[in-house]
Amino acid sequence: MVFVLFNTLTQRKEEFTLPAGRDVLYYTCGPTVHDYAHIGNFRTFVVQDVLKRWLEAGGHRVKHIMNITDVDEKTIERAARKKIPLASLTEKYEKVFFEDLDCLNIKRAESYPRVSDNIDKIAEMVAGLYEKGHAIRDKAGSYYFDINTFPDFGRLSGKTPHRKIRALMQREDYRAPKNFLLWKRCESDHGIKCFESQLGRGLPGWHIECASLATSFLGPTIDIHSGGLDLTFPHHENEIAEAEAYTGRRFARFWVHVEHLDVFGRKMSKSLGNFFTLRQIIKRGYDPRAIRFLYLQTHYRSKIAFDFNKLDDAQRAVFILDEVVNSLAEVEKYGANDYTDEIAKFKSGFSESMDDDLGTDRAATLFIVFLRDVNRVLVDKQLSNTAVKNIGDTINWAIDVFGLLEGCESQQ
């Protein structure tokens, strides 16, 4: 089967291929651990998990790295507001994040490098960019990427703000550039956590964290880089500029972006205050698998307009799944129907949907139809011994691809 995936970089579906025997090098932008992640954030993480699961179902080994942003302006500001050390804030929310991942049955990445543990690597990349003439150092000792030195800037997002910025820069003092930050010099330590590095005392910019961690842990060229749609610009655009200017190699072959989850007609976000955390959803009595199934019922490149009716529907689908799994385990009287054609038809339909740009929406519909059909024949006691076993195996295969094993109880 041919697996095609939409690549933001080329704006078209492309066949995903890999030299035999090599792992898929997979980087996903991780959370900023300053608060609870909301269910809009988790949509991206669940889709990324299913992408990994589908690659694994296709026989690939996936080497997955996700960064943990435990130092940036948001975390510093929040820790200062709460009057607590930065580390106690970030340790708490990092723990919460992993609990939520487990609750949603999201497979662990190979490694979750923290920014605070990798300051030297990040500083080294900034220093390298400066040496190669891609960075500017201001009077204070902060470093900025000079996007004039990277002609491909804007290729991913289709934006060309560098033209505007260049015009701006011609009018202004070049020593006070309007380019994006690589390293911010810390002049004082009044409640601000600054790191010692070869660049002096300072804090890394957000984009360089990912460019540095992705290339350090996976090498100069990775196969798939993924994140929420809003990261396309400027975050991913800047990552490409940094990584490619530094290594001289193409940074990522495939860019996979996940659409937003809207609520009340607007993107769910912390700043708008229109969000639900996973814990709030579970407290309302929902099975975490229901939220997972809700995500998968919409294609990842389409928006989800979240409402509780949709979540109720997803919860019902999960109940049907449990009912069928339980009924299969309790069959005592067998019939003559081997159900061979139905199983084959479901498996090929499901696979075709998934192979076409991770069509979880169509695959989810086929799964529900399959479960309902199985339920009906189970009631009529028509299934043979072999059929019961094969249906069980098939359902387990789909459960594994969708990650619908029970993650956590509704106890949080």
Ligand SMILES: [Zn+2]
């Ligand atoms: Zn990133």
